[in-house]
Amino acid sequence: MAPKKLKIGVAGLGRMGKRHAINFLQSVPRAQLVAVSTPDAAEREWAKHALGPSGVAIYDDYGDMLDHDGLEAVCIASATAVHAKQAIAAIDAGKDVLCEKPLAITAATSQTVVDAAQRRPELKVMCGFSRRFDESYRDAHAKVQAGLIGRPSVLRSQTCDMLDPTGFFVGYAALSGGIFVDCSIHDIDLALWFFGEEGEARVKSVSAVGITAIEPELRTHNDRDNAVGIVEFADGRIVNLYASRMMAAGQEDTTEIIGTRGKITVNATPAANLVKVFEPGGVRHDMPKTYWDRFKPAFTQEAIEFTACCLDDKPVPVKLQTAVAAVRIGAALQESMITGKKVWFNGHGPHEHRAKI
Amino acid sequence: MAPKKLKIGVAGLGRMGKRHAINFLQSVPRAQLVAVSTPDAAEREWAKHALGPSGVAIYDDYGDMLDHDGLEAVCIASATAVHAKQAIAAIDAGKDVLCEKPLAITAATSQTVVDAAQRRPELKVMCGFSRRFDESYRDAHAKVQAGLIGRPSVLRSQTCDMLDPTGFFVGYAALSGGIFVDCSIHDIDLALWFFGEEGEARVKSVSAVGITAIEPELRTHNDRDNAVGIVEFADGRIVNLYASRMMAAGQEDTTEIIGTRGKITVNATPAANLVKVFEPGGVRHDMPKTYWDRFKPAFTQEAIEFTACCLDDKPVPVKLQTAVAAVRIGAALQESMITGKKVWFNGHGPHEHRAKI
């Protein structure tokens, strides 16, 4: 008898959604992609050819997909603005949820997903911090846990996208929450993971500065194309972040964890593969072009593990509350960058601003 | 309606066989692992736990597995000594075949598989030269084909295994065909691929020298633990091979293709992943421990593409005749190493020796 498979649907078929759908279709043996939904006609057309022959149902309405016969779980890869709403609807419909990061662009809205999940403790709800499933980051984390570098004290991390000359990201910035919430959220999550999941409670202050080196128009959305931030932790640790939309060569996601007895770097020299070309002018190697190019196997691993947690009723490997903390820190950094002011935390968030977020 | 899957069986559950079985079970969406066979009781016990719950039938007899209801293809991962026999049996039974390298330890026996396949042209029969499915080698090959390095003239390549302190490889050497047939076969295949598939016809001479730096006992099997070889091609090209069983740090499979206008290296600096550790004493990174660690994604890709060729009736991407050529060159190198004499080819093989192989 064939083993049971998790019947899953993917919401949203934009850049990430397409990848998630193909991922579940082809690379997750214990999952069965049964449905997708998107309000976008062109995306549905794509699905008809790419997924239809495999028997995947295609919906224009997310709610209809939730009603799909036998659906057990959803992967939410739609626009950030609807992440929380769709996650809560899925939870309320009794589905397990794997939600793309961030849960929302404010901590308050993110918290509503946690609240919904807490009402249904039997469900698996996870925010997809893909780097936690990357084998290099896992190796680094295991080495740090084993004490190899002493006490981790400074974490420097960056999420730097290859320049998209279409300027797609300018319009996208209107709804993304800004560069710290959209990009640095990964690095912030890493900091919480490496410094301790309860780290957020101990953030003391954040400061950030940003510029528009190539896209002044981002200012109309209160965003920047290059930004540097510092997160100070109450227990004497520092996070230094860099995010950019302007990398010429490719995607550069690099992390450095400095401890009292050593240091670990992850991906200090990004490369697309193991090929080097020696030619007049020097030695050259290609770069990954996109976040997916760099982290494809991590996304597959994430999907495989999420699926296993659902089928085997095990706790998901990333705490949902951490996703709220990450948004809170990212939003405070964004605020610091825009206002030019350092933002102080008093235990659970930036104190003077808790009301409004 | 769910799409059709290729019903496949795996023969042999030793180190490689286990990996192939798991690979087909978990990572090849269009294949369904339906059976395995092995004469080894311990291996069958492993299969009971690892594969049984997924509904895979377990046979002690290869012939019985061939009779498994609905079986369409086999992956042969048994001892080299039975590769050819099992492949021919499968072909005669009308099954598609993916056979681990080498087809046999002599060119003559290898040719019998080609002969069998030619009698059944409707079947897919492929020798698993895994590096051809590695994305870095493919990128290198595409760049060479695109003329990036001019005319490829010198190829230097190595297959160097991490030292196995159990000495497993000593006994193994008795049946493996020797270090050039067992290890360098990959590099020889690369040479034929990069220099042109018809390259073998143009081999002019081979020379090799070997030593037993750590395992003198290998001499009882006419083998060595470190060997260097040169293959001279009639059209003015050279291959320089290095094979070793003695690497202290890990698996090192490196290739360098030097052309008239540039050079390409593949995996010049082997590493297990993207992590570097800075610690007292310097900077360190881990190494892949085994061939599988380095090439796992290539094995998956190989299985996926072989499966697609079977299902979609497309030609397999590696010519079977090339696998015979590779064995002929490897065996000649082995002979040169043992006799101390340069071996001359006269068009289709080492001329003075054609009778005996």
Added chain:
Amino acid sequence: MAPKKLKIGVAGLGRMGKRHAINFLQSVPRAQLVAVSTPDAAEREWAKHALGPSGVAIYDDYGDMLDHDGLEAVCIASATAVHAKQAIAAIDAGKDVLCEKPLAITAATSQTVVDAAQRRPELKVMCGFSRRFDESYRDAHAKVQAGLIGRPSVLRSQTCDMLDPTGFFVGYAALSGGIFVDCSIHDIDLALWFFGEEGEARVKSVSAVGITAIEPELRTHNDRDNAVGIVEFADGRIVNLYASRMMAAGQEDTTEIIGTRGKITVNATPAANLVKVFEPGGVRHDMPKTYWDRFKPAFTQEAIEFTACCLDDKPVPVKLQTAVAAVRIGAALQESMITGKKVWFNGHGPHEHRAKI
């Protein structure tokens, strides 16, 4: 007839002074080391053996060395606290001056050296920003000047010392001006060099955070062992600094210049030399242990060029005023780190603090 040589003296024979003295003695063909001075008896004893046989006069008093017959120039490598005083004395005595960085721990005191130099425009007075003489930094600068990366927009740079387990640096911190003035001064100078020498006038704000991960006692000197800083420029550029006294593996001085069309890194993977060791546990390479290990050839080049400027009456390659700007920015970062407040500049320095520095 032998060409004329510059008669030079070295003030201070601590760690750096010894190196400067040997450097001028052995590696600067157009200079003749004629004298050294140090109040420290042990250092003079060292000089007796290391320099005496080459005919170098040894003084305990700096003023006496200035009176040395025929002395034309001095290299000041004494404690930072006396840099400015000694430099001014040398200028007033009509000597050319090469002064170790920083000129002083405050911008105001640094400026007194500039003022003295302006009274004697015929003299050569240079602050030794050694990285400007490093061939890799020079190559990077030339490439940026040539437009290779478009407009340089973000500069990330670090000066990270290997952990000195003797804790020498704790006492040293009392007089060094702090980690930003002592270490990051190099990175700040790089920023001014890459962003334009007039960059300082355009600093808008600085923010910094520091911790004592290993040496809490540094707090008694208002210093930290790890610090991260951000310098915001009015024309839309950012500098991100990291300084540390805690590196386990060795000296790590890395710089990254990100432009609108590309990025350049300098020393992204520090190594002591070109050797890699493959051993059980992985692949390892040694690290430079000290700043001198990394930059020895740059110090030699600096000495050679300074000597040539004196002998040939050419302008020195580093503007003296830049050294004041670098101290002003470093001191403001130090202040921000200690007070926890962002420091705003209004054109020529941190506005609310100009009176006191």
Added chain:
Amino acid sequence: MAPKKLKIGVAGLGRMGKRHAINFLQSVPRAQLVAVSTPDAAEREWAKHALGPSGVAIYDDYGDMLDHDGLEAVCIASATAVHAKQAIAAIDAGKDVLCEKPLAITAATSQTVVDAAQRRPELKVMCGFSRRFDESYRDAHAKVQAGLIGRPSVLRSQTCDMLDPTGFFVGYAALSGGIFVDCSIHDIDLALWFFGEEGEARVKSVSAVGITAIEPELRTHNDRDNAVGIVEFADGRIVNLYASRMMAAGQEDTTEIIGTRGKITVNATPAANLVKVFEPGGVRHDMPKTYWDRFKPAFTQEAIEFTACCLDDKPVPVKLQTAVAAVRIGAALQESMITGKKVWFNGHGPHEHRAKI
């Protein structure tokens, strides 16, 4: 009183001669370049401007230079064809000698230099194997001596020049002794150094293959532009050589020493400096263009140490006899490459050929 300096002359002012002259003039504090000689008028013209102002005498006749008043030593950097003759003349005139490699293109002629030196044991006579003075090779050698990799068993080394599009090397090949004597001599010397200076006596056989990938005309001089060789040692060690005149990107001199417990690489990833450029198309770094670019500091160190040996009457660090052994092995490889035959040694050289070399 100023310390005594070694009065040295440089013979030959071609590419290497110019560099040696400038090297002794500027970077060897204990040497005084007093004279140069060259039969080439253009080279003398260069010397008039580059060396004349420093008081260096310029001769057109080598014998006249030997008579220069007070001359104590010579550095021979002339054409290989006159190395031996000039070295012997200098020895007979009582001068210390630093001779560029190789001593001659045959072992027999090389031996005449050794014989001359043995008649004047008070003189310092050294063949300039520059790699022995490179800090990375020295570090590698020290690590091997310390047992870090167990017993060194396989040495792979290459001397690969950047393609010179002027084809200068074609005419040069007429007198250079061929690619193995001219280029691989360095690698052969390394092998003798790493495997033991008495290694030569234990060479068992050599085999080589060469091609003319870009310069067929080299065949008129019995030379090739790419060559691969194997040297087999009687005590169970192997050397694998690669030499090329065709590198597109730059000079590539790489060495790998594989031992029973580890491996060491030197310069596995050649680079001009520490700069990397990230640009559309990937990440790139420059390469050294010439042998001198790579080994300039080694040449300086060689000159400094040779000078010290002369002044302080210490034995030179490279045994002269080794230079003969290296030529014997190189010439045998060249012969194997041209004849297509493996050359067997019987203790002290290729047995069937001893008469003629």
